[in-house]
Amino acid sequence: MNARMSEAVVYNLLRLMGVLYRVRPSNRHYLRDLDGWMDFSIGLRTVDDAVRLGVRVERGVVRPLRDIPEAVDTVMTFKDLTVLKDMLSVTPEEVMDLMLQNKLRISGNLATMNKFNFLLAVLLKNKHSRMRRKKLAAKPFANGSSKENGKSSRPQPIRRERLHGEFDQDAPHLDDPYLSAYSLSDFPRLAAFRDIHFTKKPVICHERAALVTDWCRRHGFETDSEGNAWVPELRQAELLHHLLANKKPIIRENDLLAGTTTTEEIGVVLYPDTHATTIWGELFSAHERELNPYDVSEDTRRVLHHDVFPFWEKRNIREWVRRKHGEPLCQQLDERFAVYFIWKTVAISHTIADFPKLLRLGTSGMAAEIERELSKMDEKERSRRNVLRAMLRCLEGVEVYADNLASEVARLAEIEADAERAGELNELASFCRHAPRHPARTLHEALNAIWIVWVALHMENTNAGLSLGRMDQWLQPYFHAEIEALQSAEERRRYIERVVELVGCFYMRCTDHLPLIPDIGNFLFGGSSSDQAITLGGVKPDGSSAVNDMTYVFLKVTELLAIRDPNVNARFHRGVNSETYLQRLCEVNLLTAATPSMHNDEAVLTALESFGYPDEHRRDWAATGCVEPTISGRHMGHTGNIMMNMVAALEMALNNGKHPLMDWKIGPETGNLERDAFATFEDFFDAFTAQYGFLIDQVCEYNYYLSEAHALIRPTPLLSSMIEGTLESGKDVTAGGATYNTTGMACIGLADVTDSLLAIKKLVFETRELTFSAFKRAIDTNFADDPALHARILNRLPKFGSGDVEALAIANRLTGFTNDCLRGHTNFRGGPYTAGFWSMSNHVAFGCLAGALPSGRLAGKSFTPGLTPRPEASDTLLDPIRDVASLNPHHMPNNIAFNVKIMPDAKDGHRATIDRIRAYAKSYFDLGGMQMQFNIVTSDTLRDAMAHPENYPHLLVRISGYNAYFVTLNRDMQLELIERAEYGV
Numbered sequence: 001m002n003a004r005m006s007e008a009v010v011y012n013l014l015r016l017m018g019v020l021y022r023v024r025p026s027n028r029h030y031l032r033d034l035d036g037w038m039d040f041s042i043g044l045r046t047v048d049d050a051v052r053l054g055v056r057v058e059r060g061v062v063r064p065l066r067d068i069p070e071a072v073d074t075v076m077t078f079k080d081l082t083v084l085k086d087m088l089s090v091t092p093e094e095v096m097d098l099m100l101q102n103k104l105r106i107s108g109n110l111a112t113m114n115k116f117n118f119l120l121a122v123l124l125k126n127k128h129s130r131m132r133r134k135k136l137a138a139k140p141f142a143n144g145s146s147k148e149n150g151k152s153s154r155p156q157p158i159r160r161e162r163l164h165g166e167f168d169q170d171a172p173h174l175d176d177p178y179l180s181a182y183s184l185s186d187f188p189r190l191a192a193f194r195d196i197h198f199t200k201k202p203v204i205c206h207e208r209a210a211l212v213t214d215w216c217r218r219h220g221f222e223t224d225s226e227g228n229a230w231v232p233e234l235r236q237a238e239l240l241h242h243l244l245a246n247k248k249p250i251i252r253e254n255d256l257l258a259g260t261t262t263t264e265e266i267g268v269v270l271y272p273d274t275h276a277t278t279i280w281g282e283l284f285s286a287h288e289r290e291l292n293p294y295d296v297s298e299d300t301r302r303v304l305h306h307d308v309f310p311f312w313e314k315r316n317i318r319e320w321v322r323r324k325h326g327e328p329l330c331q332q333l334d335e336r337f338a339v340y341f342i343w344k345t346v347a348i349s350h351t352i353a354d355f356p357k358l359l360r361l362g363t364s365g366m367a368a369e370i371e372r373e374l375s376k377m378d379e380k381e382r383s384r385r386n387v388l389r390a391m392l393r394c395l396e397g398v399e400v401y402a403d404n405l406a407s408e409v410a411r412l413a414e415i416e417a418d419a420e421r422a423g424e425l426n427e428l429a430s431f432c433r434h435a436p437r438h439p440a441r442t443l444h445e446a447l448n449a450i451w452i453v454w455v456a457l458h459m460e461n462t463n464a465g466l467s468l469g470r471m472d473q474w475l476q477p478y479f480h481a482e483i484e485a486l487q488s489a490e491e492r493r494r495y496i497e498r499v500v501e502l503v504g505c506f507y508m509r510c511t512d513h514l515p516l517i518p519d520i521g522n523f524l525f526g527g528s529s530s531d532q533a534i535t536l537g538g539v540k541p542d543g544s545s546a547v548n549d550m551t552y553v554f555l556k557v558t559e560l561l562a563i564r565d566p567n568v569n570a571r572f573h574r575g576v577n578s579e580t581y582l583q584r585l586c587e588v589n590l591l592t593a594a595t596p597s598m599h600n601d602e603a604v605l606t607a608l609e610s611f612g613y614p615d616e617h618r619r620d621w622a623a624t625g626c627v628e629p630t631i632s633g634r635h636m637g638h639t640g641n642i643m644m645n646m647v648a649a650l651e652m653a654l655n656n657g658k659h660p661l662m663d664w665k666i667g668p669e670t671g672n673l674e675r676d677a678f679a680t681f682e683d684f685f686d687a688f689t690a691q692y693g694f695l696i697d698q699v700c701e702y703n704y705y706l707s708e709a710h711a712l713i714r715p716t717p718l719l720s721s722m723i724e725g726t727l728e729s730g731k732d733v734t735a736g737g738a739t740y741n742t743t744g745m746a747c748i749g750l751a752d753v754t755d756s757l758l759a760i761k762k763l764v765f766e767t768r769e770l771t772f773s774a775f776k777r778a779i780d781t782n783f784a785d786d787p788a789l790h791a792r793i794l795n796r797l798p799k800f801g802s803g804d805v806e807a808l809a810i811a812n813r814l815t816g817f818t819n820d821c822l823r824g825h826t827n828f829r830g831g832p833y834t835a836g837f838w839s840m841s842n843h844v845a846f847g848c849l850a851g852a853l854p855s856g857r858l859a860g861k862s863f864t865p866g867l868t869p870r871p872e873a874s875d876t877l878l879d880p881i882r883d884v885a886s887l888n889p890h891h892m893p894n895n896i897a898f899n900v901k902i903m904p905d906a907k908d909g910h911r912a913t914i915d916r917i918r919a920y921a922k923s924y925f926d927l928g929g930m931q932m933q934f935n936i937v938t939s940d941t942l943r944d945a946m947a948h949p950e951n952y953p954h955l956l957v958r959i960s961g962y963n964a965y966f967v968t969l970n971r972d973m974q975l976e977l978i979e980r981a982e983y984g985v
Contacts, residue, residue: 003050006081010044013088014055014064020123021062030122031060033310034217042116043068043075046084055116062119074108074116091128092117092281093289093519100337100520102661102849107327110278110335111313117281118305125284136290161910163587168580170547173483173492177552178584179500184560187501189254193508194561196265198953202514203295204279204286205262208243208459209270209308215242221315233715233732237390240460240718241397247459249401249408252512256424256444256505257451258405258432261458261513268294268514270304271462272312273714275346278518280309291522292968318345320709321702329666330702333695338661338849339648340699341524341842343641344706347462348734350625350640350744352469353722354633358453359446359474362438363395366721370395373727384730387717387737391726394718398456399437405452406432443478443499447506453722454510460718464515465625465640467533468566469632472550473540479550496553503557510566524845526973527964529565531640535622537581538571538601543619545576555588555596562592562956564963569623573601574925586917589934590904594958597627598921599895603930604629607889611832613740626961627838627895627931628744634724636733636829639744639894642699643839645846646814647749647853647863649692650756653684654776657691661849667691673776681765684772685757693821700825700833703743707828710734734829741831744894747818748839748846751864751873754800754811755855759793761806775854782852782859793856794872801869801880808883811867815891836894837867839960844973862976865960866897871981877902877920880981885929892930897960901935901980933958935977942966942978 021027031038042055045068054065054072068075078084083103087095095117098104106113121128165178184191219225219238250260262269270276279286283301286294313319321331334342343350357366370388377385406429413425431445436453440446450468457466479499486492510532517525536554540546558568570585571577585598608618608629617631624630628639649667652659656677657667670687671677678684715732724739731737764772770789783790798804800811815837822833847862855870857863864870867887869880877900884898900920904913917934924932935958945952949967957966957977966974 003046003081006085007051007053010051010084010088011053011064011066014053014062017055017120017123018062018064021119027122028060030119030305031057031062033306035310038115038310040073040112040115041065041069041071042112043072044078044084045075046078046081051081051084057119072108073112074106074110076113077105077107079103088120089124091131092121092285095281096518096520097523099335100523100845100849102336102338102663105336107332109314109319109322111280111309111316111319114277114280115309115313118283121281121284128285129288132285132288132290163583163911163914165552165584166580168547168552168578170545170578170581171549171552173480173549174496174552177549177580178587179496179552179556182497182500182556182560186497187504187560189256189501190504190508190560192254193505194563197508197511197563200265201293201295202266202268203264203297204270204300204516205264205267206270206300206303206308207248207263209272209276210303211243211246212239213272213308213311215239217311231386231390232712233387233390233717234393236460236715237393237717240394240456241400243459244397244401244456245404247401247404249404251405251409251412251425251428252509254421255509256428256502257448257509258409258428259401259452259455261455261463266512266514268516269458269463270308270516271347272308273315274317274462276516277309277312277316279516280305282518286519289519289522291519291526291970292517315713317706317709317713320713321705325705328701328705330698330705333666333698334702336662337524337845338659339645339695341643342699342702342706343464343643344638344703344710347464348638348710348716349461349463350465350467350628350630350638351636351719351723351733352467352622352624352630352632353453353457353719354724355450355453355469355722356474357633358436358449358722359440362440363398363436364438367392367395370721370727377730381730387720387730387732388727390715390717390732391721394456394460395721398453398718401456402432402436402452440478443475443482444502446475446478447502451506451509457719458513461714461716462515463513463530465531465533467531467622467624467630469622470535470546470620472536472548472554473546476548476550479553483549499553500556500560503553504561507557507561507563507566511563522970523848523972525841526970527564527959527968528840528962529964531567531625531962532565533567533569533623533625535569535571536596537577538599539573539576539619541616541619543576543615545573545578546571547577547581551581552584555584558595559588559591562595562954564956564965567623567626567962568596569599569627570596571599571601571604572925576601582922583914583918586921587914590914590917590936592956593936594934594956594963597623597931597933597958597961599623599627599931600925600929603889603928604895607893607895607930610890610893611740611742623895626840627897628836629893629895631740633722634738635740635742636723636738637740637742637744637834639742639834639836640746640840641703641743642745643842644695644699644745644747645749645842645850646692646747646753647846647850649695650688650753650853651850652691653688654779660851667694673772676772678772681761684760688753688757689817692817696818696821696825699745700822700827704828707734711828736829736831738829741827741829742834743827743831744834744836745822746836746838746840746842746894748843749863750811750814750837750867751800751869752853752855752857753814754807755797755870756853757810758799758804758807759797759854759856762797779852779854783856790856793854799855799870799873801873801883803874803879803882808886811883812886812888812891815887819891819893834894835892836896837892838895838897839863839866840962841959841973843960844976848972862972862979865899865976865980868897868899868980871979873981877983878923881920881924881929882927885924885927887930889928889930896931898924898929898932899935899958899960899980900932900983901937901977902983903938904936905984933961935980939978939982942974946971946974946978
């Protein structure tokens with residue numbers, strides 16, 4: 001079919017769309033929002049401009065156009081005619097997948113494109129549903145899985161044995177710090193909550209989005225109701241106060257903590273001023289998608305489509321940058337997915353609030369502190385005064401929400417028939433009345449106050465990586481005081497059980513919400529929850545051991561529940577923390593199969609040296625989001641902000657600045673391989689760093705623009721009230737008010753780039769076995785015509801993680817260049833950038849978007865997770881341990897993710913297995929390794945879970961910095977986990 005005929009087909013399909021909206025009155029209301037008819041236009045074209053069409057929606061009429069109108073909202077550019085025709089029939093989530101594959105690119109408002117997808121889905125939802133069912137029925141399984149070969153499926157056996165811990169002087173109130181006598185059956189309340197977590201389907205909740213939008217419609221967003229320009233901090237404060245005052249006060253049945261993130265048992269929170277409109281096109285389909293489906297009520301669909309999304313369509317962070325800066329190249333690159341992804345389009349929330357201050361002063365004491373600061377200010381300091389007034393208003397909102405919760409709990413207590421439960425509710429009502437307004441008096445009250453404020457912080461800012469910090473440190477004083485007051489061993493036993501139950505309730509409260517992820521997110525970062533990191537152990541600000549009774553309580557709860565979120569991180573400091581503690585970390589890893597992540601305190605503290613933090617602040621670091629170090633309560637770091645594809649720079653160097661998948665020459669001209677532009681390896685290394693530096697420049701520019709947008713659109717005065725430095729500076733944290741300001745980048749593909757550069761160095765420039773152009777042809781054909789070369793690269797050439805000196809030198813050179821290049825940039829808040837080498841799950845997504853590499857990795861295959869060496873690097877775990885531990889920590893201040901999959905021998909006993917895991921961890925830390933995380937599961941088990949997910953709903957795995965349930969991952973992510981190197985213990 002030629003272009004003219006194809007264009008006619010597409011035009012007639014668009015014309016049919018208009019007819020169906022005209023002749024079906026039941027559909028026509030979808031063309032209206034609260035402000036009237038939805039008027040917008042869409043352009044559709046092919047890359048070669050063989051087809052150029054438009055669609056105008058105006059005054060309730062959908063009209064096809066023979067060309068793209070001048071004032072178009074969004075232009076959709078398709079790779080070819082086939083993709084263009086497919087777009088009008090594929091499901092909305094598959095449209096986003098076309099973008100990911102770079103078969104479709106968008107210029108203009110992404111929210112408008114999603115609205116257009118929704119209007120198509122209105123007409124095609126029944127057809128789309130049949131297509132999904134057919135696709136699911138044809139789903140393939142992993143090679144060798146039990147469903148394919150007919151073997152019976154047997155879930156992984158549950159380990160029953162537990163170690164009895166030796167007395168640890170850091171936890172003097174626990175005779176057995178491992179609390180080995182307890183199992184989940186001893187805590188039926190927690191067991192019931194855990195069952196709900198695994199069986200209840202999440203529901204998209206529109207409460208927050210509707211309250212925010214309602215307030216802005218009545219009081220204005222850009223200007224107030226009288227037409228005056230809003231002070232952004234004051235607007236956000238009034239908005240948050242309204243939200244907290246009108247949020248439904250809910251106490252989960254049988255819970256010991258008050259308040260919920262949403263109105264649902266498990267709710268998906270919406271933030272329309274950032275990314276909520278990404279789900280617009282999927283409102284009819286989110287409930288039946290294969291992975292991580294969300295229920296959507298008809299009422300929610302109505303509110304979002306007719307009210308919330310139209311209001312924010314042009315007011316969100318991404319569109320603010322597009323309007324002000326004219327859709328700059330740095331933004332276009334982000335929206336093509338292939339070279340980097342920047343989280344600031346979604347959130348800034350990777351930080352840790354000052355919860356010790358909250359517990360010490362209460363919101364009333366914090367307000368008094370702000371009032372004292374205000375009294376010192378001159379009236380002319382209007383900007384600073386406005387910021388502090390905004391903080392006060394937010395704290396008042398928290399108090400109103402707590403009062404509403406207290407009233408609701410008291411009401412429930414009055415009608416409760418069970419006397420014991422009524423007593424719990426009355427006690428909880430008194431807690432809500434006292435804290436967070438006043439300093440917390442008990443451990444229970446402290447946990448409840450933290451949870452209430454945690455809900456409020458998530459009402460203000462996106463639930464993505466906002467982290468809880470060193471909770472064992474903050475709660476230990478309450479535990480110590482309360483257990484010391486008890487006289488008998490029996491009283492102490494019952495108290496310890498109660499504390500375990502309280503912390504368990506807190507963990508399960510943290511599972512009551514999920515981040516909004518459109519279906520494409522199941523591919524980019526599938527299985528991820530909100531990544532609310534808790535950090536245990538390590539050292540105190542004075543350098544002494546921070547391990548305590550509550551450290552072991554948190555570890556026990558982590559073992560009992562074995563859930564993906566909170567994301568538990570454990571610090572270990574050699575010579576300060578005990579071997580009893582290290583052994584317990586390893587046992588919990590074995591029992592849960594994937595958590596906690598383990599950090600070498602000495603290496604992390606070394607990595608943070610160059611920032612000039614005082615020792616007492618540096619020692620108070622805690623992990624944020626995945627693994628990234630943050631100075632608790634003092635630091636605005638957005639540590640998980642940038643996901644950088646290092647391999648993209650390599651591909652651009654191999655193609656003289658052109659990115660192959662995007663078919664786009666974006667980088668500088670650094671040399672043509674076909675013309676033998678590189679005389680030496682150093683010449684090519686310089687080409688790579690030129691491309692890499694170009695991408696770093698671009699992503700830092702986009703980060704600056706997005707940061708500027710956050711400061712104007714969604715400052716965070718409540719969070720600012722809980723970060724040191726803001727009172728003195730009179731600035732919101734989005735404007736640089738925190739004591740410490742950084743921006744974090746995760747660099748993905750270190751091992752792949754290292755191995756590729758080493759292969760080029762060896763084969764092209766040292767042995768001269770083949771020319772660079774011949775090597776490039778082998779790569780471009782995915783080694784199809786060069787199997788011997790491919791086998792030689794995989795099996796004979798040295799790699800990072802093999803103990804090879806040159807490979808390690810290249811890896812250190814790459815991390816050093818990354819760190820130096822980033823430190824040449826300053827962020828919007830006046831602080832530096834920090835380099836890290838972990839990948840969330842983007843190593844899978846970026847891998848699928850890359851061709852074959854000189855390392856021998858084939859096209860479309862995953863990169864290695866974090867900075868983990870490739871599976872074929874070595875047959876022994878000791879080589880990867882030595883190489884990773886030998887990387888310079890000063891180059892990696894945003895931390896690393898070193899993933900190790902180990903396979904316990906069924907013949908080994910429980911203690912023997914733990915001793916071997918501990919030996920690995922201890923050796924790694926002794927050599928200076930920074931971070932290590934385990935998957936303690938066999939590939940056979942993972943294959944069986946892939947084929948029989950119904951038998952493995954609880955199977956926890958570590959991706960690269962976060963935990964997920966294996967059965968919630970997409971096929972590519974599952975295969976990546978299966979194909980990781982597997983070492984025996």
